[in-house]
Amino acid sequence: xxxxxxxxxxxxxxxxxxxxxxxxxxxxxxxxxxxxxxxxxxxxxxxxxxxxxxxxxxxxxxxxxxxxxxxxxxxxxxxxxxxxxxxxxxxxxxxxxxxxxxxxxxxxxxxxxxxxxxxxxxxxxxxxxxxxxxxxxxxxxxxxxxxxxxxxxxxxxxxxxxxxxxxxxxxxxxxxxxxxxxxxxxxxxxxxxxxxxxxxxxxxxxxxxxxxxxxxxxxxxxxxxxxxxxxxxxxxxxxxxxxxxxxxxxxxxxxxxxxxxxxxxxxxxxxxxxxxxxxxxxxxxxxxxxxxxxxxxxxxxxxxxxxxxxxxxxxxxxxxxxxxxxxxxxxxxxxxxxxxxxxxxxxxxxxxxxxxxxxxxxxxxxxxxxxxxxxxxxxxxxxxxxxxxxxxxxxxxxxxxxxxxxxxxxxxxxxxxxxxxxxxxxxxxxxxxxxxxxxxxxxxxxxxxxxxxxxxxxxxxxxxxxxxxxxxxxxxxxxxxxxxxxxxxxxxxxx
Numbered sequence: 245x246x247x248x249x250x251x252x253x254x255x256x257x258x259x260x261x262x263x264x265x266x267x268x269x270x271x272x273x274x275x276x277x278x279x280x281x282x283x284x285x286x287x288x289x290x291x292x293x294x295x296x297x298x299x300x301x302x303x304x305x306x307x308x309x310x311x312x313x314x315x316x317x318x319x320x321x322x323x324x325x326x327x328x329x330x331x332x333x334x335x336x337x338x339x340x341x342x343x344x345x346x347x348x349x350x351x352x353x354x355x356x357x358x359x360x361x362x363x364x365x366x367x368x369x370x371x372x373x374x375x376x377x378x379x380x381x382x383x384x385x386x387x388x389x390x391x392x393x394x395x396x397x398x399x400x401x402x403x404x405x406x407x408x409x410x411x412x413x414x415x416x417x418x419x420x421x422x423x424x425x426x427x428x429x430x431x432x433x434x435x436x437x438x439x440x441x442x443x444x445x446x447x448x449x450x451x452x453x454x455x456x457x458x459x460x461x462x463x464x465x466x467x468x469x470x471x472x473x474x475x476x477x478x479x480x481x482x483x484x485x486x487x488x489x490x491x492x493x494x495x496x497x498x499x500x501x502x503x504x505x506x507x508x509x510x511x512x513x514x515x516x517x518x519x520x521x522x523x524x525x526x527x528x529x530x531x532x533x534x535x536x537x538x539x540x541x542x543x544x545x546x547x548x549x550x551x552x553x554x555x556x557x558x559x560x561x562x563x564x565x566x567x568x569x570x571x572x573x574x575x576x577x578x579x580x581x582x583x584x585x586x587x588x589x590x591x592x593x594x595x596x597x598x599x600x601x602x603x604x605x606x607x608x609x610x611x612x613x614x615x616x617x618x619x620x621x622x623x624x625x626x627x628x629x630x631x632x633x634x635x636x637x638x639x640x641x642x643x644x645x646x647x648x649x650x651x652x653x654x655x656x657x658x659x660x661x662x663x664x665x666x667x668x669x670x671x672x673x674x675x676x677x678x679x680x681x682x683x684x685x686x687x688x689x690x691x692x693x694x695x696x697x698x699x700x701x702x703x704x705x706x707x708x709x710x711x712x713x714x715x716x717x718x719x720x721x722x723x724x725x726x727x728x729x730x731x732x733x734x735x736x737x738x739x
Contacts, residue, residue: 261315261336268311278382279309286603293542293574294459297600298362298391300399303343306392310339313384316375321386324373326720327360327428329353331370335389344402346393351407355431356424356470356719358398359453361391362462364716365594404473410437412478415733418443418496419505420487420673423451424715425706426507427474428722429729434477436730441480441501448538449481451509453715455538456530458567460574461597488676502737503701503729506688507722510667510707516559520617521663525551525625529560529568529664542575553659554578557628559614560664561591566598568662569606580606581656585613585633590643611635613646615653617661627655669708677702687711694728695721703729 282299289295301309313335321331330349337346350357366387374383397404415438419426422444430440448454450467475481487493493504513528515521532550535541541550556572558565561584572580582601584591587610591598602608612630620626632652635644669686681698683689688704690697695705705721707713713721 257333260340264336264339265315270314273312273314274376274379274381276308276312278312279305279385279388281385281388283600286600286605289460290570290573290604292460293536293571294463296463297460300395301388301392306338306343306389307341309385310335310389312376313339314375320373320375321370321384324370326369326716327354327723328720329370329390331386334393335384335386338389338393343393343396344405346389347396348405348407350390350393351405351473353723354719355428355474355722356453356715357390357394358466359424359462359470360716360719361387361394362466363457364390365714366390367595369716398469404469404476406473406477407435409435409477412439413437413738415439415737416441416499416501417503417505417729417733418487418501419507421445421451421507421509421706421708422449422481423507423509423706423718424453425509425713425718425722426451426505427470428719429505429507429703429705429726430479430722431474431477432723432726433729434474434479436726438730438733439480440478441482443482443485443487445484445486446538447483449483451507455534456564456567458533458537458571460570461567486672488672493677503703503733505722505725505729506673506697506702506704506708507706507718508670508673508708510712511670512668513663514666514668515663516614516665518615518617520619520625523617523619523625524623525553525659526617526661526663527551529558529564529662530667532568532662533564533571536571536575550575551660552576555581555656555658556660556662557581557583557614557656557658558662558664559583560666561586561593561610562664562666563593563597565662565664566593566601568664570597570601570604572660572662573604573606577660580604581609582606583609583612583614583628583630585611585646586643587611587635590635609656611646612654613648614661618655625658625661628658628661630654630656666712667707669711673708683709685711690725691728693724694731695725696728696732700732 334346334349370386371383376383417438419430419442422442433440453467513530535550556577558569569580611633615631616629617625618627632649633646636647639645671686681689695703703725705725706718
C-alpha cells in the first residue's frame with residue numbers, strides 16, 4: 245500500500261509542478277533579480293556576541309526567489325548537495341506557499357536543515373551547479389531558501405513534524421562525538437529504526453556547532469532546536485562521556501552496541517612553530533572560540549575570563565579566522581586584523597563572512613606571514629614580526645604559492661594573537677584501537693562508498709577522516725556511513 249501511496253504522491257507532485265511552470269513563463273522567471281539577505285546593521289550587531297547578523301527572508305521574498313528556480317529536468321543543484329536534498333522539490337513548495345511541505349522535504353534528507361541554511365557554503369556546493377550561472381546570472385539563493393523553510397515552523401509557532409520513521413528493530417548503535425557528522429548519522433539511523441546513542445566528551449551536545457561557530461552566525465537556540473527534534477526521533481545523548489576513557493569500545497559492546505560511528509572531529513590546533521608562539525597572549529582559534537562560545541569567558545561574571553586586547557591579530561584566511569576576528573571586535577578590540585600569507589583572491593573563507601568582517605571594521609593584511617612573536621616587559625606578546633610575501637606559481641591546492649620578498653620585514657604592535665591555520669584529528673580513538681587502519685596525520689581510513697573502516701563494526705566520517713571539513717561535507721559523511729552501516733547490520737543481524 246505504501247508503494248501505491250508513493251506513486252500517487254509523485255503523480256500529484258508532478259501535477260502541481262507542471263502548474264507552476266505554466267503559471268510563470270521562463271522569461272519572467274529569469275528576469276527576477278536574486279534576493280538580498282536581510283541583515284542587522286554592523287554598528288548594532290557588533291555590540292553583542294549573540295546578535296545574529298542575518299535575519300532571514302520574509303515570506304514574500306522567499307516566494308519570489310523560489311519563483312526564479314527553473315525546475316531544471318536534471319536537477320544539477322541536487323547533485324551538488326553532499327547530503328542529497330531534493331532541492332527543486334522544497335524550492336517549488338515554497339513557490340506555491342506550502343512552507344510546511346518545504347520543511348518536511350528538508351527533513352527527509354537532513355538532520356540539521358536550520359544549521360545548514362546558515363553555515364553551509366552553498367555557493368561552493370548546490371548553488372555552484374545552478375543553471376543560472378551558465379546564463380551569467382546569480383544562482384538561485386538555495387541557502388537562504390533552506391533557512392527560510394527550516395525556520396518556518398519555529399517562527400510561526402507550529403509543532404515541528406518528524407520525518408517518516410521505520411519500525412524499531414532493537415539494534416543498538418553508537419556515535420562517538422556530537423558534531424554535525426555524528427548528528428547526521430544519528431538522524432538517519434533513528435529513521436531507519438535503530439536504537440541510537442550519541443556520546444559526547446564535553447558538557448554540551450553539538451560539537452563544533454556549539455564551541456566553534458559564534459552565535460552571531462549560528463545561535464545556540466537553533467542548534468538546541470535541531471537536537472530536540474533528534475531527541476523526539478528517539479536519539480539518546482550522553483554528555484561528559486569520553487569513549488576510550490569513560491568506557492572502552494569493549495565495554496560498550498558488552499552493553500549491546502553492535503556498531504559504532506566515529507565522528508570525534510579534529511580538536512588539535514595547528515601552529516607555525518615560530519619563535520614566541522608559547523608567549524602568553526598567543527592562542528589557538530580553538531581555545532579562543534571554545535572559551536567564548538562554550539564557556540562564556542567573555543562575560544563579566546565568569547571565573548575564567550578570556551584575554552581581551554585593543555589590537556588583536558588573527559592569523560589565517562578561513563571561516564574560523566573570520567569567526568575569531570569578528571569575535572574580537574565584539575569583545576571590544578579597537579583594531580581587529582587578519583594576517584594572511586596569500587592575497588584576497590586565494591582566501592578560503594566564505595565571501596559572505598569576508599563581507600561581514602569588512603563591514604564590521606576588520607582590517608586585512610594580506611601577503612603577510614608571521615615569523616616571530618616578541619614579548620613586552622610583562623612577558624606577554626607585544627609585537628609580531630611579519631614577512632611580506634608575493635605570489636608565485638600555483639601549488640597542489642591550485643592557489644598561487646606565497647613566496648617571501650627578501651628583506652621585506654615589518655613589525656606590528658599587538659595585544660593578542662589568535663592562530664587559525666587549521667586543526668589535526670583527535671588522536672584518542674585511533675590510539676584506543678591500534679588495529680584500526682590509519683591514514684595521514686592520524687586520520688581513520690575508510691571505504692569512500694560506505695565510510696566503513698578496517699574494523700567491520702567501525703564507521704567514521706568528518707574531520708577524523710578528512711582532517712578538516714565543512715559542516716555539510718561532514719554531514720554527507722554521516723549520511724553515507726548510516727547507509728553503509730544499515731546495510732552491514734541488516735546482512736549480519738536481520739537476515
